[in-house]
Amino acid sequence: MTPTTPPALTLSNGVAMPVLGFGVFQSPPEETAAAVEAAIASGYRLIDTAAAYGNEREVGEAIRASGIDRGEMFITTKLWISDYGYDEALRGIDGCLRRLGLDYVDLFLLHQPVPVEFDGTVAAYKAMEGMLADGRARAIGVSNFSEQHLETLMQQTDVVPAVNQVELHPFFTQHPLRAFHAGHGITTEAWSPLGGIHVYRPADPDAVLNALEHPAVTSIADKYGKTPAQVVLRWHVDQGIVAIPKSVKPHRIEENIGVFDFELTADEVASIAALDTGVRAGPDPESISMATFPKRVEN
Ligand code: NDP
Numbered sequence: 001m002t003p004t005t006p007p008a009l010t011l012s013n014g015v016a017m018p019v020l021g022f023g024v025f026q027s028p029p030e031e032t033a034a035a036v037e038a039a040i041a042s043g044y045r046l047i048d049t050a051a052a053y054g055n056e057r058e059v060g061e062a063i064r065a066s067g068i069d070r071g072e073m074f075i076t077t078k079l080w081i082s083d084y085g086y087d088e089a090l091r092g093i094d095g096c097l098r099r100l101g102l103d104y105v106d107l108f109l110l111h112q113p114v115p116v117e118f119d120g121t122v123a124a125y126k127a128m129e130g131m132l133a134d135g136r137a138r139a140i141g142v143s144n145f146s147e148q149h150l151e152t153l154m155q156q157t158d159v160v161p162a163v164n165q166v167e168l169h170p171f172f173t174q175h176p177l178r179a180f181h182a183g184h185g186i187t188t189e190a191w192s193p194l195g196g197i198h199v200y201r202p203a204d205p206d207a208v209l210n211a212l213e214h215p216a217v218t219s220i221a222d223k224y225g226k227t228p229a230q231v232v233l234r235w236h237v238d239q240g241i242v243a244i245p246k247s248v249k250p251h252r253i254e255e256n257i258g259v260f261d262f263e264l265t266a267d268e269v270a271s272i273a274a275l276d277t278g279v280r281a282g283p284d285p286e287s288i289s290m291a292t293f294p295k296r297v298e299n
Contacts, residue, residue, distance in 0.1 A: 021046025
C-alpha cells in the first residue's frame with residue numbers, strides 16, 4: 001500500500017507544517033529509532049521529540065536511516081527548563097541540534113513556561129529568536145503556555161510564537177485558548193491527542209477516562225468503519241489542530257495515520273467536543289519550576 005503523507009497547514013511565517021505527526025514522549029530510547037522508522041515508512045513526516053525525552057539521538061538516527069530527504073521532514077524539539085536563561089538556552093539549542101545530528105529543526109519550542117521565574121523563560125525565547133534568524137530553526141514557538149503567559153512573552157519579544165503545543169483531547173478541548181491563538185495567528189498543536197495521559201497517568205485509577213472507549217467516539221467509529229483512535233485524530237484534523245499521537249506499536253502507528261479517507265460532520269465534531277470536562281490531566285503550567293520538575297538536561 002502507498003503510504004499516506006498527511007497534508008500540511010501553513011504557519012504564520014509561511015512554513016508548511018503537517019497536520020498529523022508522530023510523538024515520542026515515553027518512547028524508550030531503545031525502541032525509539034524503530035518506532036520513528038516505522039512512522040516514516042507509514043508516511044509520517046512530522047516527528048515531535050524534546051531534550052527532556054532523552055531520545056533525540058535515536059530520532060536523528062531514524063531520520064538518517066529512512067532515506068527520506070531532510071527537506072521533506074518536519075522535526076520538532078523542545079528546550080527543557082534547566083536550559084532557560086539566554087546563555088543557557090544557547091547551550092541547550094546547540095545540545096539539541098548535536099544530539100539530533102541536524103543543522104536545523106523545523107520547529108523549536110520552549111517546553112514549558114516557568115511562571116515563578118518568567119524572565120528566564122523570556123530570555124530563552126530571545127535566544128530562540130536568534131536561532132530563527134540564523135536558520136537553525138524554520139519556526140519557533142512554545143508549549144503549555146496559557147493566554148497570560150503568551151501575552152507576557154509577546155510584550156517582551158519580537159516574534160509571535162508560531163505554535164503553542166498544549167494538552168488537548170476530547171476531555172480537555174481548550175476552547176478559550178484556541179480562540180486566543182486564532183486571534184494571534186498561533187497554530188494549536190495537541191499533545192496527548194488521543195487522551196493518552198488519562199490512561200497512562202489517571203487521576204483516579206479506578207475510574208480511568210478513556211476517550212477511545214467512550215460511546216460518543218465508538219458510535220462514530222462504527223458508522224465510518226474506522227477505529228476510535230482514527231475518529232479522535234480526525235476530530236483534531238477537522239478543527240485545524242495539529243495532532244501528534246505516540247505509539248511504539250507498528251500496527252497502531254499505521255492505524256493512527258489512516259485518517260485521510262473520511263471526515264466528520266460538524267455535529268459529530270461537536271458531539272465529541274461535548275465530552276470536555278474543563279479539567280486538564282497534565283501538570284498545571286502555573287506549577288512548573290525547577291523545584292517541582294528538578295530534571296536537568298546535560299548538554
Ligand atoms: P497520546 O494521546 O498520543 O496517547 C499515547 C498512548 O496511547 C500510548 O500509551 C499508546 O500506547 C496508546 N495508543 C497509541 N495509539 C493507539 C491506538 N491507535 N489505540 C489505542 N491506544 C493507542 O498521548 P501522549 O501523551 O503520548 O502524547 C503524544 C505526544 O505529544 C508525545 O509523544 C509527545 O511528543 C507530545 N507530548 C508533549 C507534551 C508537552 O508537554 N509538550 C506532554 C505530553 C506529550 P503504545 O505506545 O503502547 O501504542
